[in-house]
Amino acid sequence: MDELGPLGANLSGQNGESRRVCELLDHPGWLFKEYQSPRGPADTDRLARLVNLPSAMTAAERDVVDRSTAWPSASVLNQLRRTIGVVIPKAPDEYFVRLHNLNGSGRRRPCEVDLLALPEAQMVVRGLPKLDTFDRAAVCSSMTEIAALLEKHEIVYLDWSYANAFWSGSSKTAYLIDLDGASFGPRQLIQSTGFEDPLFSYGSRAGGEVDRYRVALLTARCLTGRRQLPDLQLGLILIRRHIRDGDLAETLARTLLATEAHERATIADLHHKLELVTTANIRPIRVGPIPTNSTNPSPTGGLNGWKTINRPITPKPPVPPPRPSPATSIPAARRAGKPSAAQPKPAPPTRPVPPRPTPPTPPVPPTPPSAPPAAPPEEFGWPAAVFGLMLFAGFVALLVFGVVELFKFLF
Numbered sequence: 001m002d003e004l005g006p007l008g009a010n011l012s013g014q015n016g017e018s019r020r021v022c023e024l025l026d027h028p029g030w031l032f033k034e035y036q037s038p039r040g041p042a043d044t045d046r047l048a049r050l051v052n053l054p055s056a057m058t059a060a061e062r063d064v065v066d067r068s069t070a071w072p073s074a075s076v077l078n079q080l081r082r083t084i085g086v087v088i089p090k091a092p093d094e095y096f097v098r099l100h101n102l103n104g105s106g107r108r109r110p111c112e113v114d115l116l117a118l119p120e121a122q123m124v125v126r127g128l129p130k131l132d133t134f135d136r137a138a139v140c141s142s143m144t145e146i147a148a149l150l151e152k153h154e155i156v157y158l159d160w161s162y163a164n165a166f167w168s169g170s171s172k173t174a175y176l177i178d179l180d181g182a183s184f185g186p187r188q189l190i191q192s193t194g195f196e197d198p199l200f201s202y203g204s205r206a207g208g209e210v211d212r213y214r215v216a217l218l219t220a221r222c223l224t225g226r227r228q229l230p231d232l233q234l235g236l237i238l239i240r241r242h243i244r245d246g247d248l249a250e251t252l253a254r255t256l257l258a259t260e261a262h263e264r265a266t267i268a269d270l271h272h273k274l275e276l277v278t279t280a281n282i283r284p285i286r287v288g289p290i291p292t293n294s295t296n297p298s299p300t301g302g303l304n305g306w307k308t309i310n311r312p313i314t315p316k317p318p319v320p321p322p323r324p325s326p327a328t329s330i331p332a333a334r335r336a337g338k339p340s341a342a343q344p345k346p347a348p349p350t351r352p353v354p355p356r357p358t359p360p361t362p363p364v365p366p367t368p369p370s371a372p373p374a375a376p377p378e379e380f381g382w383p384a385a386v387f388g389l390m391l392f393a394g395f396v397a398l399l400v401f402g403v404v405e406l407f408k409f410l411f
Contacts, residue, residue, distance in 0.1 A: 004032055004076070004087070017181065023090070030073075031090050033180065038082040047075045047083055047180060053153065061149055068146050070177040086180045095166035095175045100127035111169070113143070114162030117221035129169035133223065133239060137248075137277045138172035140219045144271035146176045147215045151267045156207050157182045160214035161192045167222075194227070199261050209261035216255040216270060229256070248273040 005026030012021040019034045039047070051072050054065050065071045072086040097111040115128060116139060124130060131139075143165055150157055159178055166175040186207035189200055195214045200206045221227050224235025236249040251273050255264040 007032060024087070029090050031070075031088050032076065032085055033088055034076075034085040035083070038078060038080070038084050040082070044075070044077075044081070044083045046183060047072060047086060049184065050155075050180065050182065051075055051086075057153075064145060064149055068142060068173065068175055069179055070175070072180040088177075088180065091166055091175050091177065092168075094168040094170055097128065097169075100125065110166050112163050113139075113165045113167055113174070113218065113222055116167050117162065117218070117225060117227055119225040123225075131169070131172075134278065135172050136223050136225075137274055139167045139174055140222050141271065141274035141278050142172070143167075143174035143176070143222075144215060144219060144267055144274055146174065147211065148266075148268045148271045150182065151208055151211065154208070155182045155184060156186060157211055158187070158190055158206060158214070159192065160195055160211065160218055162194070162218075165218070199258075208267075209264055212255055212264045212267055212270075215267050216252050216265070219270065219274075220252045220256065223252075232256075248277055
């Protein structure tokens with residue numbers, strides 16, 4: 001403890017397994033996380049292994065650890081050689097925010113992913129930046145990059161929640177904390193409210209399969225701003241309609257709805273699908289009016305809601321001016337080396353056409369007297385016509401009947 005130097009104020013209080021989290025005044029940017037009670041030999045060995053693991057990683061993996069995690073850098077032991085805490089880096093300032101409240105801006109606090117798994121309207125009310133689907137995907141890609149690194153080294157985290165990951169609205173990246181509780185291989189499943197796994201009960205032995213489910217659930221919530229599973233499924237459907245997601249929505253749905261743990265997609269696969277969305281620079285597809293030809297077209301092509309993509313545009317080759325006709329002389333200004341407007345080719349002379357004589361106009365016969373206006377049709381004319389037809393049909397039937405009877409009488 002003496003090597004740590006003086007401690008600053010307690011930043012978190014008694015929270016979970018930690019007794020306090022204090023700044024190291026002689027080491028700016030570093031924190032001391034003290035546990036509620038000393039750890040046993042097994043935890044001491046596990047923490048020592050976590051502290052030393054980055055030295056065996058590649059340079060790219062160490063960059064992820066240093067940039068995006070509060071990875072434990074040292075274990076603090078008591079006189080009995082038992083671990084009483086760890087030294088961890090402090091999250092950069094970009095992962096802190098002042099939220100709006102009824103009295104204006106509140107105190108500065110970590111920008112947890114709890115604030116990302118919200119609809120846009122609720123984020124704006126809190127003073128958070130507006131994020132479209134691709135900004136959200138960028139944050140999720142950063143988060144799954146960390147999770148995929150843990151998965152690669154067979155580290156089980158399990159503690160995925162709304163509070164253990166921060167996000168930055170400026171860099172669209174994530175930052176993971178509480179890594180000192182991670183294990184190498186399966187361990188007893190810890191409770192994480194709102195992230196219950198339907199295939200693993202609390203207290204059972206759990207490994208990477210639970211991490212895959214919880215990472216997929218957190219990613220889907222941050223992507224859509226929706227939290228409940230039925231509403232979340234609708235959000236994934238809407239994602240498919242707005243972006244060419246490279247099967248991202250299907251990968252998330254397959255993991256969340258799997259009935260067997262082995263059917264869940266790996267975190268590396270999920271991260272790859274997010275990378276396809278964020279690095280391909282594919283913007284949302286939104287239905288708008290059909291663009292029409294215009295003398296002054298807009299840079300967005302006339303589509304409502306379309307966002308311009310900075311792509312290299314190959315210039316069209318200039319259209320060469322039409323060659324002058326041999327019969328057309330070059331204007332004097334061009335012969336003198338001065339620019340002049342293109343002169344239209346003169347039209348060939350036309351033969352004069354003599355006017356045709358106008359035939360004499362025949363005399364107009366006198367207009368015959370107009371017929372008197374027809375009487376307006378009587379009201380209800382069609383019923384009268386039907387009635388007349390019925391009378392006529394009855395008369396014909398009576399006539400036929402009489403002829404038949406007469407024929408019987410005579411013969």
